[in-house]
Amino acid sequence: MPIVLSGTEEQEKKYVPKLASGEVLGAFGLTEPEAGSDAGATKTTAEKKGKGYIVNGGKIFITNAGVAGFLSFTAQVIENGKNKGIGAFIIPTNTEGLTIMEPEKKMGWRASDTRQLFFYDMYIKESNMIAKTGEGFKIFLNTLTGGRISIAALAVGTAEGSYEKALKYSTEREAFGKKINKFQSVGFKLSDMATQIEAAKMLTFHAAWKKDKGYDIVKEAAMAKLFASEVLGRAVDEAVQSYGGMGLMDEAPIERMWRNARIERIWEGTSEIQRHLISRELLGPYLKR
Numbered sequence: 113m114p115i116v117l118s119g120t121e122e123q124e125k126k127y128v129p130k131l132a133s134g135e136v137l138g139a140f141g142l143t144e145p146e147a148g149s150d151a152g153a154t155k156t157t158a159e160k161k162g163k164g165y166i167v168n169g170g171k172i173f174i175t176n177a178g179v180a181g182f183l184s185f186t187a188q189v190i191e192n193g194k195n196k197g198i199g200a201f202i203i204p205t206n207t208e209g210l211t212i213m214e215p216e217k218k219m220g221w222r223a224s225d226t227r228q229l230f231f232y233d234m235y236i237k238e239s240n241m242i243a244k245t246g247e248g249f250k251i252f253l254n255t256l257t258g259g260r261i262s263i264a265a266l267a268v269g270t271a272e273g274s275y276e277k278a279l280k281y282s283t284e285r286e287a288f289g290k291k292i293n294k295f296q297s298v299g300f301k302l303s304d305m306a307t308q309i310e311a312a313k314m315l316t317f318h319a320a321w322k323k324d325k326g327y328d329i330v331k332e333a334a335m336a337k338l339f340a341s342e343v344l345g346r347a348v349d350e351a352v353q354s355y356g357g358m359g360l361m362d363e364a365p366i367e368r369m370w371r372n373a374r375i376e377r378i379w380e381g382t383s384e385i386q387r388h389l390i391s392r393e394l395l396g397p398y399l400k401r
Contacts, residue, residue, distance in 0.1 A: 113255040114140075114184050114200050119242050127182060127202060139205070141171040141185030141229065142252050149385050151186075152249060154198055156231060158187040164237045165189070165201075167209070170230040177212050177227035180205050186248045187231075197246030201236060209234025220371035256380055257333050261323060263380045264316040264336035268309065270376075271340070271347040274369050275305045278351035285356075292354070301350045309347060312340040331393035338386035341376035348373040 115123050130136040147153040156169025167187055177183070182202055189199040205212065213228040242251060279302055282293035292298050319332035348370045352359035359366050377383045 113258065114242050114251045115202065117254055118200075118247065118251045119202075120239075122239070123202065123242065131182065136181035137176050137179055139174050139176040139180035139183045140252075140255070141174050141177075141183055142256075143171060143173050144169070145172050149382055151252070152198070154186050154188055154249075156185070156187040157190055158199055158201065158236075159190040160192070161235070164235055165241075167201075167231040167234040167236060170228065172228045173216070174227055174229055176225055177205075177229050178215060178225045183210070183229075184242065186252055189245045189248075191245075198249035199245050200242040200248030200251050201240045202242055203234075203236055203240050207234060207236065220368075220374055257330055258323060259380050260333040260337035260386075261316060261319045261329070263376065264312070264319065264333075264340040267337075267340035267344040267373075267376045268313050268316055270369060270373055271305070271309045271312065271344040274344075274348045274351040274366055274373075275302070275309060277366055277369075278302065278305070278354040281355055298354060301354055305347045305350055308343045312336075312343040315339050331390055334381070334386040334389040334393075337380060338383055338390070342383060344373050344376050 115127050119127070127138075131138045142151055142154075144153075144155055146155060154169075156167065156171070158165040158167045165187075169187060171177075171185060174183075181204065183205050184200060184202040186198050186200055189196040203210070209232050211230045211232065213230075216226045216228070218224075218226060242248065279293075282298055282302065283291060285292045287295075293302070315332075315336040319329055319336040322332050323329045348366065351366045352370050355364055355366055358364050359370075361367060381389070
């Protein structure tokens with residue numbers, strides 16, 4: 113997406129067809145040990161040397177790092193000893209000087225390749241830079257904004273899946289001589305799950321519609337991601353509760369969904385960051401007066 117938003121025509125022709133077709137996977141390198149929610153605190157540097165850059169630093173929690181053919185990443189651009197701002201770059205993952213570590217061991221999303229990577233005096237050409245010096249951070253933030261709609265959609269889908277499994281289980285499990293869906297406590301759980309999921313779905317569709325129409329979607333994307341991810345957290349928790357002790361067993365499908373759901377309130381901007389974005393958008397017009 114950074115290439116689509118601000119890449120050169122040459123970069124689009126070189127990278128986008130392979131990435132869009134799935135012939136090659138891409139990785140998105142933004143997060144660092146000291147630059148998570150505060151992504152602007154990037155420590156990785158790209159120092160100008162001749163017609164290229166020497167890159168040093170590292171990234172953490174990078175999805176697809178070990179299986180990607182290309183890596184886009186941010187770095188502080190240094191020219192003649194002066195910091196010119198954050199730049200964005202794209203490179204093949206076999207570039208000399210790039211070290212990709214072993215996969216992280218995670219609570220959830222174990223099928224997703226997540227790794228740390230390091231840059232040691234990695235030389236890259238000027239043609240590897242996406243857009244102008246100093247605009248890399250803005251490009252990556254714009255990418256994250258659109259990505260939040262995808263994360264919201266993912267949350268809605270997982271929430272629907274957990275609801276459907278809880279609903280089905282309630283028609284099979286018996287307690288005290290009757291199906292557990294006959295108990296009001298279970299029925300209320302299912303009704304709350306269904307209502308909240310539908311609301312999250314509408315917020316997500318609305319944000320996606322506004323994006324397709326070309327509107328500014330910072331607030332809408334943040335709202336959709338925030339609400340959908342938190343609805344998911346409640347939905348999977350209630351689904352496990354509906355399963356009872358069986359919900360904690362590996363053989364129960366809901367156990368994996370519960371583990372996978374937790375990341376939704378963290379990646380692509382934490383729930384706290386989404387609230388910050390929403391409040392900034394709401395209060396912005398008043399603060400300018």
